[in-house]
Amino acid sequence: MKNVHENATVIEAERERSLSPSDSGSLWVPGRPAVDGKYLRVGEDRFWVKAVTYGSFAPNDDGEPFPPLPQLRDDFARMRDAGINTVRLYGPPSDRIADAAADVGLFLIPDICWGMRRCELDDPNLVRFTFDWTRGHAKRLADHPAMLMFSIGNEIPPLMVRWYGRKRIESFVHDLYQTVKEQAPHSLVTYCNHPPTEYVNLPFLDVVSYNIYLERETDFRKYLARLQTLAGNRPLFISELGLDSRKHGTEKQAEVLDWQLRAVFEKGLCGAAVYAWTDQWSIFQHAIEGWDFGLTDADRWPKPALATVRRIYCGSLYQMRKTPWPRVSVVVAVYNGAKTLDNCLRSLRRLNYPDYEIIVIDDGSKDHTPQIVTRHGVRSIRVDNGGLSRARNLGIEAATGSIVAFIDSDAYADEDWLFNLVTTLEEHNAAGVGGPNLTPPEDGFVALCVDHAPGNPTHVLLDDETAEHVPGCNMAFRKDALQRINMFDPTHRAAGDDVDVCWKLLVREEKIAFSPSAVVWHHRRPTVKGFLKQQRGYGYAEAHLKRRYPGRFNVFGDLVWRGAVYDSPQTAMRAHGVPLLFKPVVYQGLFGGGMFQSIYQPFLNWWFQIFTTAEWQMLSWCVLAAGVLGLMMSPLSGAILLSLATAMIATTVGVAMIPASHAVKTHRWRGLQRAKGFLLVTTMHILQPLVRAAGYLRGLWDTRGAPDPTPPVERVWGNLAQRQEWLDRLQDHLRACGWICKPSEPWSETDIDVEGPGPCRVTLCSTYEENLEKGRHYVRFRVEAKRKRILPLLWTMLTLALPLFVLFPFLLPLALPWAFAVKRLADARRFMIAAVAQLASECAEGLNMPKVENP
DSSP: OOOOOTTHHHHHHHTTSOSOTTSOSOOOOOSOEEEETTEEEETTEEEOEEEEEEOOOOOOTTSOSSOOHHHHHHHHHHHHHTTOOEEEESSOOOHHHHHHHHHTTOEEEEBSSOOOSSOGGGOHHHHHHHHHHHHHHHHHHTTOTTBOOEEEEEOOOHHHHHHHOHHHHHHHHHHHHHHHHHHOTTSOEEEEEOGGGTTOOOTTOSEEEEEOOOOSHHHHHHHHHHHHHHHTTSOEEEEEEOOOHHHHOHHHHHHHHHHHHHHHHHTTOSEEEESOSBSOOEETTEEOOSOOOOSBOTTOOBOHHHHHHHHHHHSOHHHHOSSOOOOEEEEEEESSOHHHHHHHHHHHHTOOOSSEEEEEEEESOOSSHHHHHHHHTOEEEEEOOOOHHHHHHHHHHHOOSSEEEEEOTTEEEOTTHHHHHHHHHHHTTOSEEEOOEEOOTTOOHHHHHHHTSTTOSOOEESSSSBEEEOOTTEEEEEHHHHHHTTSSOTTOSSSSHHHHHHHHHHHTTOOEEEOTTOOEEEOOOSSHHHHHHHHHHHHHHHHHHHHHOGGGBOTTSOBOOSSEEBOSTTOOBOBTTBOOSSOOEEOOOGGGOOSSOOEEOSSOOGGGGGGGSHHHHHHHHHHHHHHHHHHHHOHHHHHHHHHHHHHHHHHHHHHHHHHHHHHHHHHTOOHHHHHHHHHHHHHHHHHHHHHHHHHHHHHHHHTTTOOOSSOSEEEEEOOHHHHHHHHHHHHHHHHHTTOEEEEOOTTSSSSEEEEOSSSEEEEEEEEEEEETTTTEEEEEEEEEEEEOTHHHHHHHHHHHTHHHHHHOGGGGGGHHHHHHHHHHHHHHHHHHHHHHHHHHHHHHHHTTOOBOSOO
């Protein structure tokens, strides 16, 4: 048989290099594999899984389901020469086969449990045999240096999952996982899933693995993005990909593998396994014919696909780029950040990116920040304290790169952070991009509890690849896009600036992309006091945002996101860590034959958050106070109010305890630590809305008297054609911001009718005017509010409540929520006018129709 040694000299040189994806296939490196955020690490180096599948085969003379040992050793050597560093096996290897892999520096991913193909769960003996088999092989191979990770199943058929039910299969796989961990506690464990059972939830796995066979690049990339969302903060590994050369031809196979493997690394996965090394394979003793997925044929003659795999596995993603990589300016705005700045700058100096600079904006720090910056030798600009936004604007002005990336001084970056940001930004031709911020593993116990509290910096996704908001601790923008929107708003001194920038870009129909693998490690507040202070600041910033963007808030004062807020360590689509209340359903297709079976939530219980809001808690305590007074004046009434207050407070505590129990399970806390963690997370879920509301009220007070951002009657530049485009886009913009709107009826005197949850509705009317003398054209619009029929009823009910406070003095504590309701009702009309007027003006700016300053 012919060996492939065309590039032996080059490969030998490449072996001496590191394990980065931009380098050759990795040499054997002693060290235990471990999870490192979205990637894997072996020893001190990042390890990219560049794998191929092998087998299964008819038993050899020794009864092993592998070729004879000389053939196997030859295959392993040729794999290593092709830059392959890992082999996926469909069964547990014997010791001598594992040794053969170790001899040439290959890791193995063996399926030590194949998974169900029959109704094994009905037979206790088969179940016992399965666990004994898994236990024995896990124990035998636990410390073998060739083991990268164990797989405990491969593609359990969807009809089998439906037969037993999703929960039972999940429990079965979890028990297998626990069995492996008991014998090999330091080993990595995965399960090789596939699209027909995508809905199977296995959050305990160390690595998320999927077998994918998609033959169109666009579909393949989109599905990788979806899987990254499902994987959350865990590494994602494609355990099978490839193309049948018998059906499509060998040249097409090579072409498809080229873009498949490129997509894997560009989308930030930890690696992939090409199916398969050879066309020779068997199931039990039956040779399989008709499928030719191998990189070599059955006689081990190479196909063009092998050269493609070698080029990618041994090549450099940076060098393969046909155009120069854009220069990136990384801006770090810091104020008294000496405790964490050193770690931040060390991470930035280790980035795997060919062309970038680091700019530190020292915003008047009074600690050792200047000395730390000097020690790292990076570019620094020191100014008097002027706030976060001004500091970032100074960084933008000083930047020499066409892309400006931002990271907080209390965060540090993954070594491939910029690579993932830039590739995602360019893939989507976006104006901005962001990624997740994870809690560093070295953070203390309280910080881990804070990570499970609501309100941490997070991203808001519109879908798997685009965002409505990315947090300021991990974001990057094209410099010219920032300049077009006048950069950051200096009025945001500590928070809210990232939200402002994202909104200004979105209204101009710019895209903000999201890269789940562009990870930064962001230290959470190490104390509860620090966390609550942060939340108070967020509330203050939110009040400023409401003054500037009333249209982005509803009539109740709540910020409206049209995307999904990812606010938990597991990146689950939840509201403040509260799980969904109603049972989800699975799309299974006709007769269970759906190829992409996903889980759907028929009713998202967003209202579940109500029970921890500041308004609900305030009402609960007012009812409690009324009940206590009532016991002294009217025992029966007091008892009823106390019972009601007890139920309301118990509901709040019960809702807060749900994410606390999730935190305990996630970190497997035990004993006193379990009780302390449960109490801390519960407490923060109760206190956070109160503290944030206090900051919000302070912000409203400080901005009292400020004029609305847009008067109810306004004039903008524009011609007749622009007016029509503006009205069409305005309706879409209103709906995107959570407002219910529709075109007015043809016989109406207005253009757009806007409904809302409040007691008023709003109409917008526009006209077109010309100034022939100056040759100018304007669009003038007017926003008016009209009361709904329910408004008089609401005022009547509130008015009738007044005598109750006189007749029943113990109800006086309820006067506080009564006054709050009156204030909201009185402000509703003005707020809705301001909101719609602001959105109308914002939409005009997005169409380059600025306000007329001097008509």
